[in-house]
Amino acid sequence: MSTVRAPRRDAQANRTSILTAARVALAQDPNASIDLIASTAGLSRRALYGHFDDRSALIAELIRTGAQRFNAIAEQPLANEAPIALAELAARLWHHIAHIQTVTAIALDDAHVADTAAALAPLRKTVAEIVERGRRTNALRTDIPDDVLARLIEETARMVVRVDVVGPDAATTAVRAVLSIAGLSWQEADALLAARPEIIEAAA
Template sequence: MATRAPRADALANRAGILNAARTALTTDPQASVDVIARGAGLSRRTLYGHFDDRDTLIRELIVIGAQRFNAIAESIADADAQLALARLAARLWHEAAHVQFAAVLALDEAHVEHTAEALAPLRRAVDDLVRRGQDDGSFRTDLAAPTLARLIEEMARTVVARTDAASAGAADLAVRTVLSIAGLSWREADALLAAHPDIAETAA
């Protein structure tokens, strides 16, 4: 027997709940199910018809956000490893700055395991990029590739979780910090970013 497609109103309700959750959590990361349901113009019962509990709803937001981050990783096609890392950092920063509330929730210890699973494609992309940069001599080689990739990831976690992430100059600092961890000097980072001003424009 064929599975019946969800009704249009059910799909609309689910989308409304997710949008209301984004709005509510932007103001208050601890926003309750009641607040989210009211924001969607629905009852708690209707919300629970779509999501078992608040954590299930948050995990759905994490998955949606992860899909966007993973797509960004897949879009980076620069052959130069340094340029690819700078562009990846800038584009991820730009996305995270617009959904910082979700990023903070995703990096919370209660959800970090689920987040790691959802972001597996992005993590593989970073691992591959680090190995490529080490192989061609453009990244530091005093650290094993998995260790260097994790250092880059941990720096990203720290920056995204900061409440002043949208402040002036923060994006440029984030990109430069990633490049520094990869082994570039500040002069090398300067030269790379000066040669590719579109990277800074992406991160702004």
């Protein structure tokens, strides 16, 4: 009588080590090789391929698991007013970028835009809802279609990360950039953040 063998105890540990090593390597270099990732994990290339068919499969898993945190942020309650909701979302995401460096680095790599977009579908849905609400109330710009504006907001956030904004005012700069592309003047963005300092403070 045959029996089903339980998975080796170290199988999950090795998979976890591979994902951890990949996060470290890819956060430093989005083009990090499989060999580098395997050696960082203390495993052979063959052992790595025992868990992932290829580099693309490994990256897809990193995107999927890492995006869960961004999507969870998007599910948190936001203000009813579209500009305030957009500022809150941008600030919260900015303050979590340091904790999800790998997904951030991959998201900036055009080769993985499709995978990243799919993994971040809940976040993109939240942005689209804010845009629709803001345009309906004339709180956000109405000179371009909803879907185009939502995409421009996404790309603006992406570019702010790409230029590596740093310093104590980095979060404020990121939020201002997003509000600007959404249709607020710099004076309006300044007034909003001055009236709602908790947007930046609470997200830290």
